[in-house]
Amino acid sequence: MKVMKVEQISHHVVFILLAAAVQCQVNPEMCRYPLGMTGGQIQDEDISASSHWSESTAARFGRVDLDNGDGDGAWCPDIMSEPDGLTEYLQVDLRSLHFITLVGTQGRHADGMGNEFAQRYRIKYSRDGSNWVGWHDRKGRQVIEGNRNAYDVVLKDLEPPIIARYVRFMPVTDHSMIVCMRVELYGCQWLDGLMSYTIPEGHQMIYRGLDVYFNDSVYDGASAERLTKGLGQLTDGTWGLDDFLHSHIYGMWPGYDYLGWNNKSLPKGYVEMIFEFDRVRNFTSMKVHCNNMFSRGVRMFRQATCYFRSGPDWESDPVTFRPELDRISQGARFITVPLGDRTASAIKCRFHFSDGWMLLSEVAFQSGSAVYNTSLTPRKHGRPTNLLPGEDPFHKVDDSNTRILIGCLVAIIAILLAIIVIILWRQVWQKMLEKASRRLLDHELTARLAVQTQAFSSLHSSLTSDSGSTSNSTYESIFPLCSDYQEPSRLIRKLPEFAQSTEHLGPSISPRALASSGLDGAPHYAEADIISLQESADCYSITAVNMNLFSGTDSSMREFPRHKLAFKEKLGEGQFGEVHLCEAEGMQDFLDEDLSIEGTNESPLLVAVKTLREDANKNARNDFLKEIRIMSRLRDPNIVRLLAVCVDTDPLCMITEYMENGDLNQFLCMLRLKEAAGGDKAEPEEEEGESMVSYSKLIAMAVQIASGMKYLSSLNFVHRDLATRNCLVGKNYTIKIADFGMSRNLYRGDYYRIQGRAVLPIRWMSWESILLGKFTMASDVWAYGVTLWEILTLCKKQPYSQLSDEQVIENTGEFFRDQGKQVYLPKPLCCPDRVYNDLMLSCWRRNAKQRPSFQDIHTQLMESLA
Ligand code: AMP
Numbered sequence: 109m110k111v112m113k114v115e116q117i118s119h120h121v122v123f124i125l126l127a128a129a130v131q132c133q134v135n136p137e138m139c140r141y142p143l144g145m146t147g148g149q150i151q152d153e154d155i156s157a158s159s160h161w162s163e164s165t166a167a168r169f170g171r172v173d174l175d176n177g178d179g180d181g182a183w184c185p186d187i188m189s190e191p192d193g194l195t196e197y198l199q200v201d202l203r204s205l206h207f208i209t210l211v212g213t214q215g216r217h218a219d220g221m222g223n224e225f226a227q228r229y230r231i232k233y234s235r236d237g238s239n240w241v242g243w244h245d246r247k248g249r250q251v252i253e254g255n256r257n258a259y260d261v262v263l264k265d266l267e268p269p270i271i272a273r274y275v276r277f278m279p280v281t282d283h284s285m286i287v288c289m290r291v292e293l294y295g296c297q298w299l300d301g302l303m304s305y306t307i308p309e310g311h312q313m314i315y316r317g318l319d320v321y322f323n324d325s326v327y328d329g330a331s332a333e334r335l336t337k338g339l340g341q342l343t344d345g346t347w348g349l350d351d352f353l354h355s356h357i358y359g360m361w362p363g364y365d366y367l368g369w370n371n372k373s374l375p376k377g378y379v380e381m382i383f384e385f386d387r388v389r390n391f392t393s394m395k396v397h398c399n400n401m402f403s404r405g406v407r408m409f410r411q412a413t414c415y416f417r418s419g420p421d422w423e424s425d426p427v428t429f430r431p432e433l434d435r436i437s438q439g440a441r442f443i444t445v446p447l448g449d450r451t452a453s454a455i456k457c458r459f460h461f462s463d464g465w466m467l468l469s470e471v472a473f474q475s476g477s478a479v480y481n482t483s484l485t486p487r488k489h490g491r492p493t494n495l496l497p498g499e500d501p502f503h504k505v506d507d508s509n510t511r512i513l514i515g516c517l518v519a520i521i522a523i524l525l526a527i528i529v530i531i532l533w534r535q536v537w538q539k540m541l542e543k544a545s546r547r548l549l550d551h552e553l554t555a556r557l558a559v560q561t562q563a564f565s566s567l568h569s570s571l572t573s574d575s576g577s578t579s580n581s582t583y584e585s586i587f588p589l590c591s592d593y594q595e596p597s598r599l600i601r602k603l604p605e606f607a608q609s610t611e612h613l614g615p616s617i618s619p620r621a622l623a624s625s626g627l628d629g630a631p632h633y634a635e636a637d638i639i640s641l642q643e644s645a646d647c648y649s650i651t652a653v654n655m656n657l658f659s660g661t662d663s664s665m666r667e668f669p670r671h672k673l674a675f676k677e678k679l680g681e682g683q684f685g686e687v688h689l690c691e692a693e694g695m696q697d698f699l700d701e702d703l704s705i706e707g708t709n710e711s712p713l714l715v716a717v718k719t720l721r722e723d724a725n726k727n728a729r730n731d732f733l734k735e736i737r738i739m740s741r742l743r744d745p746n747i748v749r750l751l752a753v754c755v756d757t758d759p760l761c762m763i764t765e766y767m768e769n770g771d772l773n774q775f776l777c778m779l780r781l782k783e784a785a786g787g788d789k790a791e792p793e794e795e796e797g798e799s800m801v802s803y804s805k806l807i808a809m810a811v812q813i814a815s816g817m818k819y820l821s822s823l824n825f826v827h828r829d830l831a832t833r834n835c836l837v838g839k840n841y842t843i844k845i846a847d848f849g850m851s852r853n854l855y856r857g858d859y860y861r862i863q864g865r866a867v868l869p870i871r872w873m874s875w876e877s878i879l880l881g882k883f884t885m886a887s888d889v890w891a892y893g894v895t896l897w898e899i900l901t902l903c904k905k906q907p908y909s910q911l912s913d914e915q916v917i918e919n920t921g922e923f924f925r926d927q928g929k930q931v932y933l934p935k936p937l938c939c940p941d942r943v944y945n946d947l948m949l950s951c952w953r954r955n956a957k958q959r960p961s962f963q964d965i966h967t968q969l970m971e972s973l974a
Pocket of ligand 1: 679683687716765767768770771833846847
């Protein structure tokens with residue numbers, strides 16, 4: 109059982125006293141209490157979702173966090189699995205009918221590492237779990253404006269309120285942003301048990317040339333001549349003013365607050381209404397809110413005859429009630445119709461006219477001891493009142509027996525006081541325990557680090573003296589094309605902090621434990637515990653959360669007629685298959701207007717065609733299609749543009765713009781630096797030969813990559829494999845970022861496997877990506893630092909070339925420990941001190957929050973060029 113907070117309990121006490129004092133029945137003004145997403149009263153099993161993209165973003169994490177904790181944990185749908193992305197939902201089962209007046213949503217910030225939220229969403233609800241209704245406001249608008257940032261809880265009044273057991277939050281997304289949601293519902297229990305009412309459609313009055321509509325505009329059932337199977341204005345907690353031409357609600361039409369019928373249109377002389385309830389109940393009374401503006405031909409009913417039904421048939425003996433007609437006051441009022449403690453699951457009432465028109469705005473029932481109704485004071489409109497964290501504001505008030513009530517209240521207060529004492533005692537006890545365990549942990553870690561520090565110090569001294577140690581690593585590089593990708597899992601086990609967890613059951617320190625122990629300055633973002641995942645599956649798990657949901661087939665991505673592609677030459681080979689240079693006949697018709705590729709007027713146009721290899725399995729095929737989806741949504745001058753696809757038949761192809769100079773790694777490898785004193789001074793263009801490049805040109809390339817990454821980060825897109833090998837070079841040193849293979853694979857929270865094993869670009873990866881499986885914008889910034897280093901060293905060496913793969917992982921451990929033993933990539937010869945110190949090193953800061961953003965990097969580099 110979750111323990112309620114002390115403040116919550118004190119609010120409960122205050123509320124109960126308040127309720128007793130004012131004899132409160134249902135009052136929509138007061139019915140605004142958190143229903144238990146935050147407080148934990150709603151159980152995990154009652155929160156479900158259409159999908160989630162990883163275990164760490166499952167539905168049960170979709171709870172608003174009012175305490176503003178670390179902002180981690182949220183529900184994030186796997187929009188990839190839904191091509192249109194419009195059917196994703198987070199569902200809350202409240203276990204019984206509730207009157208819901210307010211909803212709250214929050215995004216996910218993960219202490220600055222995440223930036224996912226739903227800007228807009230819709231709500232669907234159901235009372236029985238099978239009939240779902242889309243909520244709309246009084247003007248018919250379904251979409252609710254949600255969050256503007258990942259931090260704040262945004263509350264939205266539901267006008268009209270909802271009466272439901274199940275509620276679904278459905279993010280509305282254009283796929284340009286990650287969507288994660290945390291939600292809360294506010295309201296109170298709907299004790300009426302009224303499931304639906306059936307009434308004749310309201311009539312239209314013409315009053316002095318003015319159209320007055322008395323229809324049920326918020327009815328949520330079926331509407332033909334009669335409205336059936338729904339609830340609406342009669343139960344929305346808003347009742348009409350004395351003058352029916354005016355409304356409480358600004359901007360609505362005359363007559364809005366009332367349902368009204370014309371005597372002449374109903375020849376039987378009465379309006380028949382059927383009320384269906386959730387179960388058989390014992391009804392004491394019914395309250396009907398009526399208008400009585402007799403000067404305009406409107407009067408309260410003269411007689412109500414109510415029939416009861418518990419089984420299939422209506423009972424023959426109705427209850428009849430004749431209120432005293434008021435010929436003096438024209439004020440609208442509630443009329444209480446006694447129902448004689450009759451037992452029923454449905455009530456049929458006939459309200460007889462006493463004048464030309466009868467107008468009703470609210471109906472409510474009291475049954476058994478659950479006495480309540482919509483409140484007795486008209487509802488005021490305005491900003492939502494501050495929420496008291498508390499429970500259900502509904503109370504069973506027996507106003508005939510004040511003594512019992514007081515006795516109950518005293519008992520409740522006594523129980524609550526006892527609970528407060530227990531909670532306080534538990535908190536003190538927990539704190540003592542925490543302190544003790546932290547002392548233990550500190551001691552443990554210090555001992556381990558001492559051992560590790562000794563082992564690493566020899567490595568450190570050899571590295572800092574640049575002795576160029578060669579590796580006799582047993583580590584096997586398995587990426588089929590390139591040794592830049594490694595399998596880190598076995599290496600990580602060799603770090604003492606991580607090895608312990610797998611070796612014995614004694615006190616172990618997993619990354620998560622360290623993070624939560626306060627030894628890790630960085631916020632933990634992933635839920636993944638690498639150690640346990642490694643044990644269960646011999647592969648590197650990525651369950652980090654900062655990812656982008658680019659999904660759906662982009663309607664602008666058109667199928668290109670395969671026969672119009674003429675093969676010219678093979679450009680390279682990647683994970684999926686070969687990349688060919690082709691001439692594309694008539695490609696101009698497929699290009700967007702905004703596309704600025706040189707030579708696009710030429711026909712045929714030269715394009716690069718990436719083809720999925722014929723023997724590709726289903727997973728590779730899906731991944732290929734997903735990479736297409738991702739790329740089809742990216743539009744930036746520094747991102748390689750997908751032009752068209754051939755996916756109607758095999759082999760699947762993606763057609764991208766052709767980058768004449770291939771990948772940046774090969775391109776730079778073949779160049780030499782044009783030497784210049786000072787290094788950072790711009791070189792005159794004409795002095796550069798075929799194979800020479802100036803420092804300023806190199807920085808201009810780095811600026812373009814920063815610009816492309818700035819664009820990706822604006823979409824919360826984490827590339828995960830930024831490196832020179834994944835950037836392509838066009839004419840005039842144009843650089844574009846390519847290869848979204850890693851983001852595609854890891855985005856799914858899945859394992860990235862090649863030949864059945866996990867491989868990752870460990871020399872480009874941040875310490876937290878390697879050790880904790882966290883891939884964020886900040887880890888892309890780390891990789892950018894390494895990419896910048898590659899550029900300024902003209903890709904002559906692999907990063908940390910003097911380190912074996914095992915040593916790279918050990919170095920990662922040093923970044924984690926942060927004891928000054930970590931080895932950084934050295935300053936490239938041509939790199940000015942300020943670029944190295946202020947920019948490159950800042951990309952490798954241990955605390956991800958202290959790393960610069962791509963915006964900062966871009967600005968800094970531009971300034972360094974000026
Ligand atoms: P990938 O499968 O994307 O890793 O591509 C494999 C290789 O094909 C790259 O390393 C490039 O040399 C080459 N390549 C891929 N795309 C293009 C392109 N759009 N223009 C020119 N060369 C490309």
